[in-house]
Amino acid sequence: EKTFLSQKEGNYVREKTYIYDLKNRKVKYIKRKPGTDKVKIKFIKIPSIPFQDIVTATFYFRKYGIFEVGKETIFPIFAGGKFQNVSFKVVGKEKLSTPFGDIETFKVIPSNNLSPEGAFERKGKVIFWFTADKRHIPVKVIAEVKIGSVSAVLVSAKGKNFDLKKEYEKQRKKSLLEKVMSGELGGD
Incomplete structure (x- = not known):
């Protein structure tokens, strides 16, 4: 290959x-x-099964990482012409405002050696937010890089029988209906 x-x-x-x-x-x-x-x-x-870059490493973590606050997942990556171990540490769980609505997420910080070369070379923190459901979808990332800072937010996620925006709209409507039925919202 x-x-x-x-x-x-x-x-x-x-x-x-x-x-x-x-x-x-x-x-x-x-x-x-x-x-x-x-x-x-x-x-x-x-040395073992390697991953080529920050993108493949992120998706490996998404699928096989340990999503518990305080836990760290370590695996090898091949980047910059060498193999090295990188880690992703789950540092917290928080509600994040997204284009899909407020979503419960895991806040994750990768190790400092996870960095591309060139203008996007890492110069500070990188933080990922993954959904707290079983899919662990990356919904936001911020990074301090050589040329400044970069922020990316997931704005659309669709696939076969899958539309993240519609899923969260359905959840919000269900939650709203439950609040109305319980008397939490609405009149006396």
């Missing part, structure tokens, strides 16, 4: 190729600076 990454951010330009030999548990890592003859080649042994 082969992965190619072309990264262009201002003056930072790199092309990286990863050639995976899973049978022999090795990766050939080729880093080039376009327009020059500079090529760096490394052969790296795969």
Whole structure:
């Protein structure tokens, strides 16, 4: 298997190729600076099942992480031409206001070594919020990076037989109806 990454951010330009030999548990890592003859080649042994970047690491955590306040999930990642262990720690549970309404979430902070290169290189905290249901959908992330700060909020989530906005609207209506029926809302 082969992965190619072309990264262009201002003056930072790199092309990286990863050639995976899973049978022999090795990766050939080729880093080039376009327009020059500079090529760096490394052969790296795969210690266990690796993940290539912050995105795949986040989705691995979403599926297999320990979602309990105070708990930490640690696993290997292949980034920047090397393997390293990264961790995601659940630091709290909080209600977050989202385009879907107020959602109960887990607040999660990844270890400092989880960082891309270039303009989005991490320079401070990164915080994720995942839904507190069994799907653990990432609904928000904020990060302090080399060029400033970045914030991303999930605004749509649809799939086969799945529409997050409609789900939460249905839950809100049900909750409102329960409050009216119990006498919590409404007149005497």
